[in-house]
Amino acid sequence: MANLDTGLFPTWCGGCGDWGIWAALKAALKQLNLATHQFVLVYDIGCSGNMTNHLRAYGFHGLHGRAIPAACGIKLANHSQKVIVIGGDGGLLGEGMTHFISAARANMDITVILHNNQVYGLTTGQSSPTSMKGTKGKATPLGVVEQPLEPCGFALLSGATYVARAFAGNIPDTTKIFVDALTHRGFALVEVLQPCVTYNKLNTYDWFRQRVKPLPISLGNVYEAITKAAWTDQDIFTGVFRRDETLSAYHQTFAILKDKTLIQYQEKRDLTKYITSQK
Amino acid sequence: MANLDTGLFPTWCGGCGDWGIWAALKAALKQLNLATHQFVLVYDIGCSGNMTNHLRAYGFHGLHGRAIPAACGIKLANHSQKVIVIGGDGGLLGEGMTHFISAARANMDITVILHNNQVYGLTTGQSSPTSMKGTKGKATPLGVVEQPLEPCGFALLSGATYVARAFAGNIPDTTKIFVDALTHRGFALVEVLQPCVTYNKLNTYDWFRQRVKPLPISLGNVYEAITKAAWTDQDIFTGVFRRDETLSAYHQTFAILKDKTLIQYQEKRDLTKYITSQK
Amino acid sequence: MPEVFGIKIAGPAGAGSMSAGETLVRAFTRAGYYCQGYPEYPSLIKGGHTSYLVTISEKPFPNNAPKVDLLLALTQGALDNEHQSIAETTHIIADQTLKADHEHKNLHQPTLLTVAKNAGNPLTLNTAMLGFVAPQLKLDPNLVWELIRQELGDKSQTLLDQNKAAFDQAGQLSIQYHLNLDLPKAINQTHHLAINGSQAIGLGAIAAGINFYAGYPMTPSSPLLHFMAAHQLEFDYLVRQAEDEISAINMINGAAFAGAKAMTGTSGGGFALMEEGISLSGMLETPIVIYLAQRPAPATGLPTWTSQSDLLFAINAGHGEFPKIVLAPADPDECYRLTHRAFYLAQTFHCPVVILSDKYLAENYYSSADFPALDPVPLSAVSPPPKPEMFARYAFTPNGLHSRTIPGIPGGEYIANSDEHEAHGLVDESAENRTLANQRRRDKTNEIKNYIPLPAITGNSDQAVISWGSPKYIARQVAEEMKMAHLHFNHLWPLPEKLDTLLSGYTKLISIENNETHQLARLLRQETGITIHQQLGEDTGRPLDPGKLIDQIKHY
Amino acid sequence: MPEVFGIKIAGPAGAGSMSAGETLVRAFTRAGYYCQGYPEYPSLIKGGHTSYLVTISEKPFPNNAPKVDLLLALTQGALDNEHQSIAETTHIIADQTLKADHEHKNLHQPTLLTVAKNAGNPLTLNTAMLGFVAPQLKLDPNLVWELIRQELGDKSQTLLDQNKAAFDQAGQLSIQYHLNLDLPKAINQTHHLAINGSQAIGLGAIAAGINFYAGYPMTPSSPLLHFMAAHQLEFDYLVRQAEDEISAINMINGAAFAGAKAMTGTSGGGFALMEEGISLSGMLETPIVIYLAQRPAPATGLPTWTSQSDLLFAINAGHGEFPKIVLAPADPDECYRLTHRAFYLAQTFHCPVVILSDKYLAENYYSSADFPALDPVPLSAVSPPPKPEMFARYAFTPNGLHSRTIPGIPGGEYIANSDEHEAHGLVDESAENRTLANQRRRDKTNEIKNYIPLPAITGNSDQAVISWGSPKYIARQVAEEMKMAHLHFNHLWPLPEKLDTLLSGYTKLISIENNETHQLARLLRQETGITIHQQLGEDTGRPLDPGKLIDQIKHY
């Protein structure tokens, strides 16, 4: 596998969980031995999405919240590409929640790496959909009223065929999960617990280390997985909540994508038959 | 309670489930004995939303998919109003899914009546987020690939404090549930199974009558409720999946809304203190 | 012989006046006429009054007939609703049981409902009407039945039999009637299409080699979505009904980045939601095509009526300044060619191309000359020699154009970056880089102008009527009757060089647009400094009335 | 004595150059100067180079000093990065350990880092720098410390003590230095504010009686969101961080319908998403205020830099044609008054009002005259006598204005209907009703024009510089130096009547805008037919340079 270096060095704060995710992703890509033209990285806008400038591969850095539809479009245009989404809780679960659910329901063959720092990092510290109740953000100084959104639960209820959680403080395990997710065929979510050392003073490395535990049991159905994926006061399980290879990925349901990618259809089209029918 | 008649008669197809919902809603409003200036009906765009012209009360017929945020704005401006959302599966769960989840998470004190006909009615028959797998719509002639979205499940996972399901073919029970939902304080979803006789030839009155059953047991926690709310091949339960009055509604968490509504604050504001601090 | 002849078929929504009207357009086209079919229906599913006006003529692209020569009323409501369109000379056909509000010398009341009922299905009334009227219109009943048969598609045999019975019995009934309708001359061509703007746009996209269409239903863009969906298997592309318009535009941005010829379509409200994604295309330089079918606004407006009120909205769509192309076809032939051209321009300039239509163009049926076969637009992508740096996708070039790669090409790696970026797509916020990037975008817009034709001119006069989009033939008729020249714009943005010279050659310019604020007139003044002397038009949801426009010009 | 004096403090993001810069603006304002503080920082959280330029003057609203007279470099990177801004005469203060790239006669290298370390916290370096520089700038150290103390807010006592120690020790160090800086004359006012555009807009909204602000974070509109959020308890309104911009605009439409004085704010990409909701406001006639803080685009662009490229985008926002007002303040005083006015206009005309600013205005600090106390804008709502029909909210009136009710008022029931509607809000798709509704909207726009002032004119000449928004004082400086008049627009849409007469009184018009396509110039030609002879400006993210503009005019 070629060099992933772009010559630009990340600007994340020292200690930011994004460093760990970056390291794990690079390690996973190396392990999978993919050439840099065989996959596309689709970045959302955020501190997470600023990884854009630090991986030398095909990259698409679109709009805040819209990485998933862009990724779906890329996948459908050329399904021989592995498509990986890098984004934050604000973008993927706030602005872009509809797309997250829709892509999961469709079992789009993309791997979504969710940098869950429970805050809007790049815009300097507002609360996010995963912020805990009571969190005081710059736009919610009276404290968040909402109950936090459960990314894994939502993915599971939407029918995501691969759902896992990792902790950015544990690079080896995160790498393993990335490798696993990247070899899944279908919609894969990896929620990475990502401490934001600058704007999230509650959910720190220590806080997570006290709670994070590997998922002890193997799970039965989706509803059980949803229950286990929920955070409790004591436990936040990491590991794989679902991996179901029995369902077709979205693109696999179309006969024309069986032997060719969509962009390989470049032949001239003969409209005569249709036109004649309109005479 | 005053007359709810506007002088315009609905244009729904004969036999459409919307007739039943209209009847049940009028009956519920009568039963609650609300005057027509004490509540606001917020309509989405769709066949469902076309109820706009047939209820003589304060009404807000906004944009496709955006009834919920408009309703939240109305509620926060004047929380002495009861705020009721009328919308379809396309608007509330497709275009507007992010808002649905957000309002539920916030426990906004609004009652959402979801006309679930599993199709885009007004735009003449495309598949919707709740269409069953394989459904052929005008824009999905090869059949829907997605797994159908579970409205009650999503509401429950989002933290909706009231979640119920009714069947438009059963007006008395639907009325009862409406009355119940309208007396709940907090986010209330009533999913109404609404046959669309014109564009949904699968999920007909008969089809539902074979499957619809009152929820047999009282439910434990939210995760159990999610499980029971899921449709199975045999059973589609109607009734109340959750009613939790212990949590504050969103507006109740703000001290300034304790004794006055937001729009009652019309006093002149003295900026001197702040301005002095900037000198 | 009159120049045009107008036939209106009216009934409640769901009673089949639309399909009967379309059948008449097809039948007359085959019979060698030029036709235009104009549907009117309210924004609801059932019950409201709907009508379909078929205008036939010996000349191409007739406008709506100024009066209804033949009214086919399916129900009492239809008859009542249409009382305004009944002139003294209008022939009316209505079932025997219906009551006209006053005496009409040309009221004909065969027992059509009885025929339909006898055929076993009262819903065959529209078919009975066609069976009755075909001989009176000198249409070959076999041809008309064949078209009805086609329209019924894969309906059940019972339904086919019922329709056939109704059609034949009504034809029998017709023998006793002699309406002696005064029809225009048929020119007896036999190769014309009967086609609407949506179909023609779809065919243009298919001919251009579209790979991916993502859309979300919205009147009046849905017919294109449905057309594209219906033909995906036949022509090897994919259609995705997206979860919303925002997803659709971002999906096609992604697909276009990956090499797909990609398109989306919507109407005003959906287009508003897509604007951020259009701006994205401007920054990433993805080749995308966006179809905007206009309807009266603001907000939900009049969803099933026509309008041209989104011109400046489309031209100024998306935050910031970036190259963008806006085209507006006026008839099926232009729809076909300009859509193909939209893909060509997108692949050439790597920018968003907007195709503006409206409900009138999207849903009207026209007799149209055959469409030429067109080659697909070649996919613009190169295979560069691998280098240590990434591919210089956004390198500075003299005319702002540059080659691109797509994922899968080794050595082509680059970042499509929505942040301002340097040649390889890496973020670069320096003033120097920004200045260069601005220049690249400006150069590109200037280069595009070389591809933009001046407006088409017909007629010779020092006074001219100007128009854009679907009212082309209305403006043409006005110009002809006023003995003025006619300048028609189908490339709306950017405007071509030398336009000022062209316009300043006229002593009087009159704009005709289906909007209230005279957007083309204002655009022309903005870009050329030339004032349009008389600015005409309104936005009532209805097509403009040539007679009224001529009056306004005469009384200026 | 120079007219202006420029002090730049530079360091990596997170090292406190921003807060130190703001402290200097406040200190100089209190010391009786006119100041302006201009921050520059990249779109990232940590590490990038940031700087803060403080310009002080005896005249109001100084533009950025043309050269840096005093550079305060916090780190080696800062010193290196700023080498371009160092002139021969520039005084530089940098820690002893730093190395300049070549000899500077005015390089001063006290042991500031040692001071900070001795104070127990190297992060107090910025405070040490202020302690050192205060005496050299003839600022009262007690005043400066007091301001730092304020800035530190509720930080821990340890941190306060560390900062105090660093400040005092650096002050001691300073005694040995005599930079003899040549400062402008102070005018010794004592009542001026040091305030940025975001705060001033927030105060205007609060004074107007805002009830509800819904927003979604986006640079450079976030400072307003944060300001509004911070002060909600104090001033009795509510702020909601919405799930996205679409929710925000629809929430304020709902809230405004229910009687709230409601506002949202965003930047270009978010504004794009709000356009459908702006069109909705046009149809429902809800009084809403939308704050659009511009930044360089397209797409994500340069998020933390300034631009004026969204003027036509804002004016043409939303599908369809409807009354809309666009205002653009240029300084804190205008921010305060025009925001108040925006609420007033919204309540008067029941239409969307857009306030355009940009990163420059939103984040720059200015010394500003005190803000006058303003009365709240009265809520427009009536209590009609109950009738059998609903309330005729959209009744036809001569000037397009009509009274409204809000939920809770018996007898006021009506439908705010996004479908075209009749007087009570019930759907009505007839041509007659649409014509009336169009007329109502047109009348309203015309009525609004009566409230729109002509541009403010300074200077007397037959040649004029024109500008809008934040470059006002840059254009003013250019006009003054060129001895031209200056026409400044802060009401951008609709444009006032008689503007053509005013403009045609000048023999030469020169536009100055922070964009590439000269949007105001084009708008003026569109609406008046008058061509702006020279169109200047660029969109590099940086404020325009008066010197360069003057050159361009001279070499035209």
Ligand SMILES: Cc1ncc(C[n+]2csc(CCOP(=O)(O)OP(=O)(O)O)c2C)c(N)n1
């Ligand atoms: C339409 C739009 N709205 C808002 C923004 C501003 N914005 C940029 S990043 C961001 C939030 C990022 O939060 P998250 O996705 O959690 O990423 P993080 O920075 O925490 O990694 C926001 C709101 C934008 N760029 N576009």
Ligand SMILES: Cc1ncc(C[n+]2csc(CCOP(=O)(O)OP(=O)(O)O)c2C)c(N)n1
């Ligand atoms: C932004 C936008 N997109 C699309 C539409 C077109 N549209 C109107 S109603 C509708 C779907 C309605 O489906 P649903 O919400 O299920 O309501 P139903 O008609 O089935 O009751 C759509 C797509 C619109 N009005 N606005």
Ligand code: SF4
């Ligand atoms: S602000 Fe938070 S998320 Fe962003 S780089 Fe710093 S630590 Fe990481």
Ligand code: SF4
């Ligand atoms: S189309 Fe369906 S949902 Fe709409 S009115 Fe008819 S039956 Fe009801």
Ligand SMILES: [Mg+2]
């Ligand atoms: Mg985040």
Ligand SMILES: [Mg+2]
């Ligand atoms: Mg529906």
